[in-house]
Amino acid sequence: MNVLNEWAFIGVFAVMAPVFPALPIVIAWLFRPRKPNVLKSSTYECGVETIGDTWVQFRVQYYIYGLIFLVFDVEMVFLFPWAVAYNEMSLFGFVAGFLFIFLLTDALFYAWKKNALDWK
Amino acid sequence: MAPLWMYLAVAAALFSLGVFGVLARRNAVAILMSVELMLNAVNINLVAFWRYSETSTDLLLNGYAFTAFVLIVAAAEAAVGLAIIITVYRNRRSVIPEEAVALKG
Amino acid sequence: MDELCTGLCQILVESGADAGLAQFLSLLVGVLLVSGIPLVTVIVLIWVERKVAARIQDRIGPNRVGPVGLLQTIADMIKLLSKEDITPTAADRVLYNAAPLVSFASVVLIWAVIPFTPFHFGVDLEIGALFFVAIASFGTLAIMVAGWASNNKYALLGAFRVVSLLVSYEVPLVFALLVPVLLAGSMSLLDIVHAQTGMWFVVLSPLAFVIFYVSSQAETGRAPFDLIEAESELVAGFNIEYSGMKFGMFFAAEFLHVFTNGILMALLFFGGWMGPLYYESPLIAFAWLGAKGGLIYFTTLWLRNTVPRLRIDQIMAFNWKFLVPLSIANLIFISLALKVMQELGASPRNLAEAGFVELLPTTVVLLVINGAMTIYLLGLLRKRGQEARRESMAARVPLAQAAAD
């Protein structure tokens, strides 16, 4: 029950947290002037009409950065418990963790050698 | 504490939603997202059974650790799956799996 | 906070309130107390930011509204309240309005786990250090959503660049975060601070602190990594279509995030509330934390107003080819040294109970390792810099000749 009390606090906090920024926005909504016109609410560009829709195509490099990040982020699923328990482990604990990180670093170096890390 | 069967019922519903998405959606990215739903339904089950089962201390972590491994597999699947979708799209201008039957570019 | 909530809950139940309602109300009071600190701070922060920037640029800064311009932020808020709020017709209304809320909330929520003094904190989660990294990812998603929901090419392009920057720098950030977690053997921020009784972690691993500092500077989008505000290149980035109070919320979230990172670094590396006389009174402990966090915050402002912006390819190369390998190497070397020393019995396994003297051998060894790595790295950077300069010179010579002809 004690553990869940902590999370009840986080839960109430999480409900309240968006309310704080919402309050001024709502107050602004009450006070602000309303003089809309077509030009104001059109898409902002350098003064010319927007050509085409927003979905310009993007370079694949964004995806590759996202991908490498994903792999390192997922690695944290195991590295955090490993780090927490580290002081109680024997030397074998270090070896296992080292191998784990080392294998992933290999992938990073592969990407490096293939120039996949360059912003082209 | 909510009883175990409630978690299982929610997981079953989520899994079926995922199955429906995989079978019915045309878009490959949407299919991939549905697969993520299915994997998460499995994760709910794993954690729920882990929490509610009284096993010996040796096996205490099985469900917990398995969930972590499922997370890793889900991430790897998403990474490779999306990469394949992007490549197929680049070569054939299509994200509909039925139109990419012949994998020979 | 726990005792306060329990006490309040008891009073409410005794005065005849429903038990569940009493619990909820006391939790709510606790939440309002904890979140009040960042909300009040952010108002001061905007003033501090402007004042410091002005001083560095040899200006005076806001000085008209109130004493030394202290009420400037209030005036700004009133101005923002009276601004017309334009939602583009092409925008996805729900997501467009949700993005600034999520962005601000993701920063405020971090304060739930920050221990202000040994006894005053929102909650002490077992996974505290992981919690704030996880919560920060909401902020990244909010930027992506803001860029997409605006339905504007520049906003989307800006969001893509910013998001790829943020996710890239999260890798070294988390690897650097692993070092205090590993040393303290716990993810709870309270335990991490207690583990620094003998020695601050910044002494045990200065490199981890530097990596954390640099990547959190990037996470908040500050110079030299300020792609978020690269006006000259991206019009204004992901928030181009936002106006009035919604724009103000993105702005406030950024300011608050910088200060929050300062406080987090004070907790993770500088012993949090520890300092002379901190045990005398919670107020002194709180002041120490504020002073340390404020000092780190000031250095980030200094850095922001001093260095020029980098290009995106330079930023990415610096992260993936320098910071990430460095943070991995740093983690491996520190964990190896620590384990070898622990096996030899030269290093205590529980830092929270170890005094300054017991930690001395560990400190010396880790410092030597860090120093050796730093010297090697500086040499490496020097070599690379020379190469880059030679290349760029070589590239320019034909151009200069062509111009001369």
Place this chain on the structure above:
Amino acid sequence: MELNAITIGFVVFTIFTLGGGFGVVTTRNLFQGTIWLMVSLFGVAGYFILLSAPFLAAVQILVYIGAIAILITFAVMLTRSVTRIKERYIRIVPSFIGSLLLFLILLFGVTVPIFGSHLPESAPQYVASTRDLGMALVDENGYVVPFLLASVLLTAAMIGAIFIARDEKAKGG
């Protein structure tokens, strides 16, 4: 079930999980679909907290909302003609019937036997901590082999995905 924090949490997270899942399979716009997926997975993270596995919840948010959501949005933008597909579904009727049948089978096949089984209605007191998981990960009798295999899998996934996704024309050398 009386009205307490856990019940409220369960109801809220159920709405998140199933509502988000419904959004994923029905939405026309894939970016909104990604957001729905995140709503759903956030609900799943909430379940993990209710089941006293806060570490898994944090990791769920870190991995899905922090990384996979970003990756999916990048992929959606890279395959831009996605939203212009007129029909969302193929073979909608058989799929619907099939998944409905599956749901009923799962519901009755899995949940009904539990009512009469030996499984306790309330969960045991002791909960394994993150430290236990960390110790088990490097234990020869624990998960050290899966631990390293996971690393191999991630390495393979990363190398494979980079190899596939790299633009051949833009290859630098």
